[in-house]
Amino acid sequence: MNLLRSDGDKVFVQAGTSINSLIWHCLAEGLTGIEFLTGLPGSVGGAVLMNAGAFGGEIGDRVTRVSYLDGRGKVIDVDSRNAGFSYRNSIFKSADGIVVGAEFLLKRGERSEIESKMKEILAKRIQKQPLEYPSAGSVFVRPKSDFYVGSTIERLGLKSLRVGGAEVSEKHAGFIVNRGGACQKDILTLVEIIRKKVEGATGVILNTEIEIWKEVE
Ligand SMILES: Cc1cc2nc3c(=O)[nH]c(=O)nc-3n(C[C@H](O)[C@H](O)[C@H](O)COP(=O)(O)OP(=O)(O)OC[C@H]3O[C@@H](n4cnc5c(N)ncnc54)[C@H](O)[C@@H]3O)c2cc1C
Known part of the structure; x- marks a missing residue:
């Protein structure tokens, strides 16, 4: 089509x-x-x-x-x-x-x-944007118009944090990139770490912009 x-x-x-x-x-x-x-x-x-x-x-x-x-x-x-x-x-x-x-x-x-x-x-x-590595785009939805997810994650020192092959992008902390061999679990673990840290520091609960179809054990 x-x-x-x-x-x-x-x-x-x-x-x-x-x-x-x-x-x-x-x-x-x-x-x-x-x-x-x-x-x-x-x-x-x-x-x-x-x-x-x-x-x-x-x-x-x-x-x-x-x-x-x-x-x-x-x-x-x-x-x-x-x-x-x-x-x-x-x-x-x-x-x-x-x-x-x-x-x-x-x-x-x-x-x-x-x-x-x-x-x-x-x-x-x-x-x-970190277009040099595979990603699914911006991970989180902006919760309100004046809340910038990328810079908040950066301020919390989470840039470049890695789990397995998944990494919070050094270029734009709102992206999780695949630095090689990342699996779904690596990405979802990073997502959870970020959500907890952001909630702890700001009280804001982040929702994902990426769609999680099914969590693989
Ligand atoms: C590197 C990168 C940069 C990005 N930058 C931006 C950005 O700057 N701004 C922004 O807004 N987004 C950005 N995105 C997200 C991007 O907009 C979406 O990934 C893309 O628009 C989704 O379209 P798709 O055809 O790939 O859909 P898919 O990823 O294939 O599907 C996404 C969802 O839409 C549904 N869907 C797809 N087509 C249809 C249809 N015809 N009818 C009904 N449902 C449908 C699917 O079932 C699925 O639920 C970025 C993504 C990446 C990877």
Whole structure:
């Protein structure tokens, strides 16, 4: 499901399209407004579901409608105003169907400007995120808008803490990276250590942004 179709300032994208294909398509079409997601891994479906965001923007701000296959097998169009987009959340997260596509409303722009914005965002991402090692992205959800998880973990001296092959990233303490051979248990042990320390020091209970499907013994 990777169809991409433009109509003027609108782009309709099927859910299996990668975010980067969408961004490159917009560059080719001279459409601006979505460059803030440059370098975000994953598909349009996954990003819409969690209202992915970066560098001050959220995907939900650019979506006008979402095509959704509900639990009874019926495709419905959900207006973005009814999609419950909020910080890393949407109604689709707790629903029983799947996102099959989304329509974006963008603006006409100069290709050279769009491209330099993309390069700028990618450079920021490379500078701030530990992309040199495998990870599942930011581990914890920000519990409130003024609570920065990465810097709190750093202040508590947990940067570079290792369990087996898993390590609290030296570059960004909000990430746990695989330094080689990390297994689920290593990562979950680190998650628990961080949660306990942060709760002890600040009283704040952190919830994970990463999804833990099943804990393996
Ligand atoms: C290195 C790195 C950097 C990241 N940086 C950011 C960032 O800056 N900002 C940010 O917001 N996120 C960030 N993330 C998280 C990223 O947004 C998500 O990993 C990605 O958007 C999820 O999309 P996916 O297609 O990979 O979904 P998956 O990981 O495959 O799935 C995630 C969840 O969505 C569900 N899902 C996927 N597609 C659909 C669909 N079509 N319909 C219904 N449910 C679906 C899956 O069942 C699963 O529950 C980062 C991740 C990594 C690894």
